[in-house]
Amino acid sequence: MKNHVIRPLFVVVGLVALILIIRVFVVPKDFGVHERGYMFGWYRKSNEGDWKTFKIKYQTSEYCKDCHSEQYKKIINSKHAKVQCENCHGPAADHPEKPEKLSIGRSRELCLRCHAYLPYRPSVYAQLPGVPITLKMQDPNVHNPGIECVTCHSTHEASLK
Amino acid sequence: MDCDRREFLKVGFKTLLATGVSIGAFELLKPEVLAALNKEKGLRWVFVVDTTKCVGCGMCVRACKLENEVPYETNVSRTWVERYVMTKDGKILVDSPKAARDGFIKNDPMGVTVKKEDIDKAFFVPKLCNQCEAPPCVQVCPVGATYQAPDGVVLVDRTWCIGCGYCIMACPYGVRFFHPLYRVAEKCNFCYHRINKGMKTACVDACAFGARQIGNIKDLEDPVARIIKTERTAVLKEEFGTKPHVFYIGLDSIVR
Numbered sequence: 001m002k003n004h005v006i007r008p009l010f011v012v013v014g015l016v017a018l019i020l021i022i023r024v025f026v027v028p029k030d031f032g033v034h035e036r037g038y039m040f041g042w043y044r045k046s047n048e049g050d051w052k053t054f055k056i057k058y059q060t061s062e063y064c065k066d067c068h069s070e071q072y073k074k075i076i077n078s079k080h081a082k083v084q085c086e087n088c089h090g091p092a093a094d095h096p097e098k099p100e101k102l103s104i105g106r107s108r109e110l111c112l113r114c115h116a117y118l119p120y121r122p123s124v125y126a127q128l129p130g131v132p133i134t135l136k137m138q139d140p141n142v143h144n145p146g147i148e149c150v151t152c153h154s155t156h157e158a159s160l161k
Numbered sequence: 162m163d164c165d166r167r168e169f170l171k172v173g174f175k176t177l178l179a180t181g182v183s184i185g186a187f188e189l190l191k192p193e194v195l196a197a198l199n200k201e202k203g204l205r206w207v208f209v210v211d212t213t214k215c216v217g218c219g220m221c222v223r224a225c226k227l228e229n230e231v232p233y234e235t236n237v238s239r240t241w242v243e244r245y246v247m248t249k250d251g252k253i254l255v256d257s258p259k260a261a262r263d264g265f266i267k268n269d270p271m272g273v274t275v276k277k278e279d280i281d282k283a284f285f286v287p288k289l290c291n292q293c294e295a296p297p298c299v300q301v302c303p304v305g306a307t308y309q310a311p312d313g314v315v316l317v318d319r320t321w322c323i324g325c326g327y328c329i330m331a332c333p334y335g336v337r338f339f340h341p342l343y344r345v346a347e348k349c350n351f352c353y354h355r356i357n358k359g360m361k362t363a364c365v366d367a368c369a370f371g372a373r374q375i376g377n378i379k380d381l382e383d384p385v386a387r388i389i390k391t392e393r394t395a396v397l398k399e400e401f402g403t404k405p406h407v408f409y410i411g412l413d414s415i416v417r
Contacts, residue, residue, distance in 0.1 A: 035311040040299045043308030047318040054354035057228050058363045082369040087220050091227050113218035113264035114369075119275075120246065120283030121216045121265075127371050135216065140266065 057091035060084060064092065071156055078158040082127050088155065108140070111149040116140050203379035205313045206351050206406070209388050210287050213411040214372040217242055217285040219264035221364035221373060226262065228352065228363035236260065237338040239349035240289040240364055245415055246270040247281045253415050286416050287372060289364070290315065290336040290349035291397065291405030298328035298337060298348075307346060313406060314353055319345050333401045351375060378406070 030045035064085045065072040075081060086092055088105040095102055117137040126132035144152075154161045164172075225240045226233050238260035246254040254270035265285070268274060275283075296315050299307050306321035307328055322345035329337040329346060340347035352362035356375065360366070365373045376385025388394065394408040397416070409416075 031305065034308075036309045040296060040309040041311075042305040044305070044318055044321055047308075047316065047321070048310050050318075051316055051350060051353040052357045054229075056355060056358070056360070058224055058366055060360070060366050080369075082371070084366055084369070086224070087367055087369070091224075109263065109266060112266040113220065114216055116266040118217070118265060118268050119277035119280055120244075120285075122214060122370075125370070127214075127369065 055093075057093045058084075058086050059092040060086070067096075074156040075158075078156065079128065079133065080155065080158040106148055106150050108148055111153075111155075112140055115149075204311075204377050205379045206292060206356060207313075207376055207378040207385060207389060208289065208292070208351065208407040209374045209376070209385050209394065209410065210289075210407060211372050211374075211410040212284055212286050214370045215242065215285040215287055216370055216372075217244060217261065217265040218370075219261040220367040220369070221287060222260050222262045224363040224367035225349070225352075228355075231347070232341050233262070235341050237341065237347070238262065239336070239347070240287065243286045243288060243416075244270055244283070245286060245413070246275055246283040247415055248275060248279050249281050250279075255417075282413070284411070284413070286409075286412075287364075288334070288336070288397075289407060290351070291334055291403065291407045292351060294404035294406060295402065297331045297333065297401070297403060301327040301331040303327065310353075314351050314356075315348065316350050316353065317346050317348060319343055322346050333398050333403065334405075 028044050028046070031043065032045075034041040034043065034045055061072065061076075061084050068085070072085075075083070075085070088110060089102040090105070092102065093099065114135070115137055117139045121135070121137060123135050123137065124132045125135040152160055219242055222238055222240055222242060225231070226238055229239055231237060231239055236259060241257050241260035242265075243255055243257045243261075244265055248254070254273060254275070256271045270283075292314050294313070296309055299309055299315060302308075303325065304321060304323055306318045306323070307315065308318070309315050319340075324339070324345055326339070326346070329339070332348075337346055337348045339345070352360075352364075355362055362373075362375055365375050374385045374388070376383040378386045378389060380386055388410070389408050392410065394410055395412040396405040396408060397412075398405070
C-alpha cells in the first residue's frame with residue numbers, strides 16, 4: 001500500500017487506542033451493566049450509595065416526642081394526631097444543634113391549607129380510630145378575616161383556647 | 162438382538178416416561194422459574210395514591226421540596242398536586258399553582274371562580290414519579306447517567322449527567338426537570354435515602370390524610386401490596402406501556 005494511505009491509517013488507529021486508554025482511567029471501575037440489564041441498568045453502581053447517604057431533614061414526630069413529650073402527648077390525643085410536628089414547625093434536621101430553634105407556623109394560610117372551605121374538598125375525615133369525623137372547614141372571607149387562627153384556637157389540642 | 166413386540170413397547174414407553182420426567186425437572190431449574198419461587202423475598206418499591214382522600218393541602222409538596230433540596234421559590238418540584246374541576250357546561254379546569262406548594266386555599270381553578278352548583282365533579286390528584294418498570298427516560302439516556310436500581314427506583318447520577326434533556330422529553334408524565342442549581346436532570350426518587358433507612362418518604366410522612374402510601378409489592382404481607390392486589394386501582398397513561406408503579410385509587414378518565 002502507498003504511504004499516503006498508510007500514514008493517516010496509523011494516525012486513526014493511534015487515536016482510537018489513545019481514546020480507549022483514556023477511557024480506562026476516566027470511567028469508574030463500577031460503571032457497567034448491572035441487575036436491570038443493558039437497557040435500564042447501565043450505570044455507575046456507587047451512585048446508589050450516594051443517594052442512600054443523602055441528608056434526612058424531616059425526622060417525623062417520633063424524633064420530637066422524647067424532649068417535647070408534653071406537646072407530643074397533647075397533639076397525639078387530639079384530632080390533629082395525624083399532623084406531623086414538622087408540618088408546622090419545619091424540618092427538624094439536626095435540631096437542637098442545627099438549627100438550634102425551629103420556627104412556629106402561625107399564619108392563617110397554614111391553617112387554611114386544610115380548613116378553608118372548598119366545594120370539592122373531601123369533608124369526611126376517617127384517619128383517626130373510631131367513627132369518621134367531619135373535617136372542619138370555614139369560609140376564610142367570612143370567618144374572622146384578618147385575624148390569625150391561633151388567637152382563638154389551640155393547634156396542639158385542635159380546639160378553642 | 163431378540164426383542165419381541167411386547168418387550169419393544171415396554172422399553173419404549175419407559176424411555177419416553179423417563180425423558181419426560183427429566184425434562185420436567187430441568188424446567189424447574191430454569192432461572193426465571195427459580196426467580197418466581199424467590200419472588201416474595203425480593204424488593205420492589207410501589208406507591209399508592211388515594212385521590213379520594215386528598216384535600217389539596219400541599220403539605221407533601223412542601224415537605225418534598227425542603228427534604229430533597231429543590232429550591233423552594235422556583236416553580237419546579239419533584240411532586241405536585243393537580244386540581245381538576247369539571248363544570249356542568251363540560252369545561253375541564255386543571256391547575257397546580259406553584260406545584261401546590263402552598264396548598265389550595267381559594268376556589269379559583271385557573272383564576273375562575275366556580276360556584277358549587279356549577280360543578281359536576283372536582284377533585285385533587287397528587288402526582289410523582291411512577292418509577293416505571295420500563296422507564297423511557299432511562300432508555301434514552303446517552304451516557305448512562307439515569308438508571309433503574311434493582312429495587313425499581315429510577316435514579317439520576319448527578320456527576321455523570323451531561324444535561325442533554327432527552328430524559329425530560331421522554332417522560333410521558335412530565336415528572337423530570339432541570340435542577341436549577343446542579344444543572345442536571347432531577348426527579349422524584351421515592352426519597353431513596355429515607356426508604357433505605359426504614360423510613361417513609363417525606364410526602365407520605367407529611368400527609369395527615371393517608372392519601373399517600375409506599376410499600377414493597379414483592380412482600381406478600383405488605384399492606385400497600387395488598388391494596389394493589391385486592392382493591393380497584395389504576396395507573397396513569399397505561400397505553401404508553403411503561404408499566405408505572407404508582408397506583409391510584411379513585412382515578413377519573415379526565416385525569417391526564
